[in-house]
């Protein structure tokens with residue numbers, strides 16, 4: 001049986017007038033990089049130049065506001081000046097229990113703390129890992145060839161990245177505490193290329209949290225980040241991205257590639273609060289029997305923010321399971337785009353796959369686009385997908401008001417609860433409280449009439 | 451100063467249809483009154499009108515909470531003025547934990563700039579949950595979501611205990627409760643009985659009134675109170691059935 005539900009092609013062509021980069025935005029590094037890496041950089045740069053600029057006729061960019069991406073005058077970021085205050089910001093407000101904490105500012109490591117890493121675990125900035133564990137990095141670094149539309153960005157990333165963390169947990173190595181990674185970006189027209197590479201070998205368990213913040217409030221910056229997650233047999237990975245960049249100027253592209261092997265379990269969470277424009281691509285492959293991927297997202301958009309999320313749940317073996325649960329709360333003139341495909345490949349029998357996107361519209365001008373998709377080429381498959389958009393129910397507001405809570409507060413509490421339903425599905429009470437508090441802070445400052 | 455919850459000649463409509471047709475009733479502070487009546491007589495309508503639900507339009511009459519005209523207040527102001535309604539069908543609030551919900555309700559009662567003392571709050575909440583036989587894990591669960599009927603009703607009583615209203619209306623809090631849960635709920639109400647507080651207990655069955663003994667019983671039918679008496683009236687009603695009310699008490 002095969003069911004294909006893909007969105008119709010759009011007819012409008014939007015010719016980009018933007019000038020894309022003409023020189024590779026290379027970050028300098030003290031550590032020596034292996035030859036294969038330099039070759040990969042060059043190949044990526046060639047590929048970047050060859051690939052067409054995305055347009056809305058490409059179904060992966062349907063509904064996207066491509067005017068948001070301007071490459072003119074962008075350059076790889078220079079060092080940030082005030083490391084001390086950034087370190088203070090990153091350490092002031094973090095979950096109390098963590099395994100390690102790394103802080104990057106404009107692609108450069110400015111702080112690291114290792115508190116409680118299990119023996120055998122490798123946790124190094126990418127440039128150091130390339131020098132010290134080149135072969136280990138090579139096997140997992142930018143291996144994914146499929147794309148959800150962001151191939152030009154992925155190529156640019158490959159040409160430039162030397163930033164972010166390499167986390168390798170060998171067989172049986174387990175830590176329940178998260179590894180925290182802060183990525184600051186700042187400076188007018190600056191590009192950052194954070195890479196997060198996480199490998200959980202057989203029966204290893206690891207949790208990594210990336211936090212993205214701006215150095216100052218109103219600079220045009222662009223993040224072009226890639227996250228590679230690999231969980232081997234029985235391995236468990238939890239990866240969370242808390243994107244809290246400035247909504248005045250910051251653009252953020254993050255491409256996630258997940259590969260779950262036999263009986264492996266991967267949880268991925270995207271929390272988007274900041275940035276003017278965000279593109280999340282989440283490609284999740286369940287490559288062997290028993291693999292499970294769970295993808296959650298909680299996004300709070302206001303003003304003219306645009307969050308564009310594209311996902312793939314790719315079932316490539318029997319008895320694989322996945323669950324996607326995305327929530328958007330929208331205010332003012334914000335926009336969200338969700339496009340998700342469940343693909344059950346031939347032979348991936350006995351698959352369970354679910355996909356839900358819910359939008360809470362806090363304003364009549366906000367716009368939520370949902371494009372769920374299903375393609376099933378196997379038997380004995382349980383699949384469902386659904387998306388809903390609606391406003392806060394009057395009965396819910398009434399119930400809170402009847403307990404003395406003013407209507408405006410009631411709306412915020414209910415919206416926060418709506419987003420929290422997605423956060424709740426992650427592991428770690430402290431981490432969840434940290435994420436919840438970040439969402440709550442944005443609600444406190446939310447000006448619904450802005 | 452008045453010391454009662456006083457409903458006078460209350461008329462209310464929903465979708466243009468009159469449901470309350472001149473209802474008059476007074477619960478003095480310190481007393482427990484019961485309202486009994488057949489399904490559809492307007493008991494829940496009365497309670498929701500008092501709480502301020504927007505589906506209902508008051509066309510005449512007044513509701514006074516001591517010296518405050520309840521009908522002039524916003525929904526949340528009524529609650530903060532000391533009015534409490536335990537709902538017949540409590541709503542579910544996904545993603546909002548019971549603890550955060552109660553804390554927000556308490557926070558709303560504090561002057562600006564003052565914060566709920568979290569430690570004292572949890573201590574008090576746990577104590578009251580113990581009294582109601584509620585498991586601690588309820589604090590982290592979403593308000594009423596996935597709760598059984600009985601758990602929802604206990605949760606309403608917990609809220610009442612935490613908010614300490616001047617006047618509480620309980621709308622069929624007994625329906626759907628087994629006898630043990632009923633006793634727990636009744637115990638919760640009884641410990642809150644005080645000269646400083648009035649209760650209006652809406653119920654379809656006499657059973658609850660074995661455990662919460664009322665000072666006065668009112669019989670409601672077709673949007674009005676048609677008979678008022680002592681606690682024995684409930685027994686008489688139970689014995690003779692609601693047919694007796696409709697056939698003999700309603701003036702032709």
Ligand SMILES: Nc1ncnc2c1ncn2[C@@H]1O[C@H](COP(=O)(O)OP(=O)(O)O)[C@@H](O)[C@H]1O
Nearest residue numbers: 464465469488489490491492493494495496505
């Ligand atoms: N929100 C509503 N919309 C329409 N009709 C309603 C609504 N609430 C109550 N009613 C009607 O009002 C009447 C009284 O209902 P209710 O107050 O629930 O009675 P009781 O609680 O005594 O069983 C019923 O006929 C019911 O259908």
Ligand SMILES: [Mg+2]
Nearest residue numbers: 493494538622
């Ligand atoms: Mg009723």
